[in-house]
Amino acid sequence: MKATFDYKDCQICPQDCGVNRLIGEKGFCNTGMELSVSSVVTHKGEEPVISGDKGICNVFFGHCNLQCLYCQNHQISRNVNHFDHKDLDLIKVTQQIVRRLKTGITHLGFVSPSHVPLQMKMIINSVRAEQFDPVIVYNSNGYDGLQTLKTLEPDIDIYLPDFKYADNELSLQYSGAGDYVENVVKSISEMIAQKGELKLNGYGLASNGVIIRHLVLPGHIQNSIDVLRIIAKEFGTSIHLSLMAQYYPMQAIKEYPNMSRILNPIEYDQVLEELEKLGFENGWVQELESNSNYLPDFEKEEPFERN
Numbered sequence: 179m180k181a182t183f184d185y186k187d188c189q190i191c192p193q194d195c196g197v198n199r200l201i202g203e204k205g206f207c208n209t210g211m212e213l214s215v216s217s218v219v220t221h222k223g224e225e226p227v228i229s230g231d232k233g234i235c236n237v238f239f240g241h242c243n244l245q246c247l248y249c250q251n252h253q254i255s256r257n258v259n260h261f262d263h264k265d266l267d268l269i270k271v272t273q274q275i276v277r278r279l280k281t282g283i284t285h286l287g288f289v290s291p292s293h294v295p296l297q298m299k300m301i302i303n304s305v306r307a308e309q310f311d312p313v314i315v316y317n318s319n320g321y322d323g324l325q326t327l328k329t330l331e332p333d334i335d336i337y338l339p340d341f342k343y344a345d346n347e348l349s350l351q352y353s354g355a356g357d358y359v360e361n362v363v364k365s366i367s368e369m370i371a372q373k374g375e376l377k378l379n380g381y382g383l384a385s386n387g388v389i390i391r392h393l394v395l396p397g398h399i400q401n402s403i404d405v406l407r408i409i410a411k412e413f414g415t416s417i418h419l420s421l422m423a424q425y426y427p428m429q430a431i432k433e434y435p436n437m438s439r440i441l442n443p444i445e446y447d448q449v450l451e452e453l454e455k456l457g458f459e460n461g462w463v464q465e466l467e468s469n470s471n472y473l474p475d476f477e478k479e480e481p482f483e484r485n
Contacts, residue, residue, distance in 0.1 A: 182329070183295050183296045183299075183326065183329060185198075185199040185200050185211065185296065186198050186199070186200050188205055189323065189325075190292075190293060190295060190323050190326050191207075191243040191292045191293055191321060191322060191323045191326065192243075192321055192322075192323060192355070192357060192361045193205060193206040193207070193243055193355070195207075199211055206243060206257065206354075207241045207242060207243045207257055207293040208241050208257040208258070209240070209241045209293055209294060211296075211297075212297075213266065213267060213268055213271065213294075213297050213300070213301075214239050214240045214241060214294050214297055215237055215238070215239060215240070215266045215271050215297075215301075216238050216239065216240040216254040216266075216476060217237075217238040217254065217476055217481055218235065218236070218237050218238075218266070218271060218274040218275060218278075219235070219236050219238065219474075219480055219481055219482060220232075220233045220234070220235060220236075220278055220283065220480065221233055221234055221235075221236045221287075221482055222234075222482075223482060224236075224287070224338075225384075225389060225420050225462050226462070227376070227378060227382065227383055227384040227389075228285060228287070228315060228336070228338070228383070228384055228389075229285075230284070230285070230381070230382075230383050232281065232282050232283050232284075233283060234283065234285040234286070234287045234315065235275055235278040235279060235283050235285070235286050235287065235312070236287040236288075236289050236317070237271065237275070237286070237287065237288050237289065237298075237301060238251065238254060238289045238290065238476070238481075239254075239288070239289065239290045239291055239293075239294050239297070239298075240254045240255070241254075241255065241256070241257050241290075241293065242255040242257065242290050242292075242293065242319070243292045243293040243319070243321055244319050244321055244353040244354060244355055245257060245353060245354040246319075246342075246352060246353045247352050247353075247428065247430040247431045247434075247437075248352065248395070248425065248426075248427065248428050248430070248431045248437065249428065250424075250426065250428070250473055250474065251289075251290070251474060251476070252428055252430065253474075253475075253476040253477070254476050255290060268300060268301065268304055271301055271304075272301065272304040272305055272308065275301070275305050275310075276305065276308050276310060279305075279310050279312055283312070284312055284313055284383065285312055285313045285314075285315055285336075285383070285384075286302075286305065286312035286313070286314055286315065287314075287315035287316075287317050287338070288301075288314070288315065288316060288317060289317045290317070290318065290319065291316060291317070291318060292318045292319060292321060292322050292323070292326070295326050295329070295330055298316075298333075299330070299333055302314060302333055313335045313336060313383075313384070313385060314333060314334050314335045314336070315334075315335070315336045315337075315338055316330065316334045316336070316337050316338060316339075317338040317339075318337075318338070318339050318340070318365075319339070319340045319342065319353075320339040320340045320341055320342060320358075320361075320362040320365055320366065321355055321358060321361055321362060321365070322339070322361075322365040324364055324365065324368055327365060327368045327369065327372070328368065331372045334372075334373070335373070335385065335386050336373070336376075336384050336385075336386060336387060336388070336389070337366075337369035337372075337373060337387075337388045337389075338388075338389050338391065339362070339365060339366055339369060339388070339390060339391065340362075340390075340391045340392065340393070341362055341366065341390050341391070341392050341405050341408075341409060342358065342362070342392070342393065342405075343358050343359060343362075343401060343405065344359060344401055344404030344405045344407075344408055345359070345401055345404070346358055346359050348398065348401055352395075352431075352437075359408075363408065363412055366388070366390060366412075366413065367412065367413075369388050370388050370413060370417070373386055373387050373388055374386070374387055374388070375387050375388065375416060375417060375418065375460075376388065376389060376418040376460070387418070388417065388418070389418045389419070389420055389461070390409060390413070390417060390418070390419050390420070391419075391420045391422060392405050392406070392409075392419070392420070392421055392422065393422045393424070393425055394421065394422065394423055394425065394441055394445070394446060394449050395425055395437065395441075396425060396436060396437060396439055396440065396441045396442065396445060397436030397437055397445075398436075398437075399445045399448050399449060402449045402452075403448070403449060403452045406419075406449070406452050406453055406456055406458075407452075407456065410456045410457075410458070415456055415457045415458045415459055416459050416460060417458075417460070418460045418461045419453075419458050419460065419461035419462075420461055420462045420463075421449065421450070421453060421461065421462070421463045421464065422464050422468075423441055423446055423463070423464040423465065423466050423468055424464055424468045425440060425441055426440060426473055427439060427440070441466065443466055446466050450463065
């Protein structure tokens with residue numbers, strides 16, 4: 179029996195809204211059946227085994243099944259009624275992807291796809307119909323539906339989930355999900371069961387597997403330490419881990435004094451010490467100065483281009 183996504187009683191992600199998106203009802207993510215693509219970009223700022231020299235073609239979906247107050251993609255990720263950016267249709271999205279793949283880009287990433295798996299699958303099928311078969315990267319916040327991931331197994335090559343929190347109170351406060359921790363552990367467990375640990379091709383680029391990301395939040399160093407401990411316990415220390423220091427305070431987070439600043443060296447060093455202490459073997463750490471390097475501007479055709 180062919181697996182499908184149930185948008186009629188939507189439980190695509192752990193928000194479990196139960197709305198009928200087929201007739202226009204919208205739940206937490208404020209997204210129906212529209213394609214919901216905000217931008218198609220060439221991005222060279224991902225992990226080296228993802229970006230390579232040419233970069234990855236990333237498809238950014240609008241809206242999200244989390245609402246992180248510090249989200250760097252806030253221009254397109256907010257679940258407000260008025261959506262500031264016109265969605266692209268399937269033909270235009272496919273054309274933009276193919277144009278980039280023709281330059282030699284080998285990886286196609288989908289950013290914030292947790293609430294739109296059917297739309298993502300449509301795009302993948304459309305690109306393959308154009309005789310391209312890129313490595314597919316599922317770049318999510320980690321708050322994914324278990325059945326959704328099972329259904330996606332044949333389509334995804336690399337899972338690139340966040341592991342944001344070890345504390346559900348923080349998750350509820352900053353992202354709008356009070357059950358994040360248990361769900362992210364289940365989700366990443368399923369991802370690893372499907373793909374295993376990261377594998378590279380002959381060019382040193384990732385071809386299959388899982389990379390876990392964690393963004394260190396200022397004022398919440400114990401959260402990061404606890405996240406690393408959970409990852410070590412649940413998934414082992416040979417898993418590829420990307421520890422990020424690129425936090426930059428967005429306007430929505432200004433009311434939280436401990437979050438309205440960048441990370442400081444003492445905080446980051448504490449997390450790095452725990453990383454080494456736990457014995458993680460594989461992955462990447464960012465330079466502390468990266469906090470302004472990856473800020474996109476989705477008003478631009480190429481949001482990550484620097485002026």
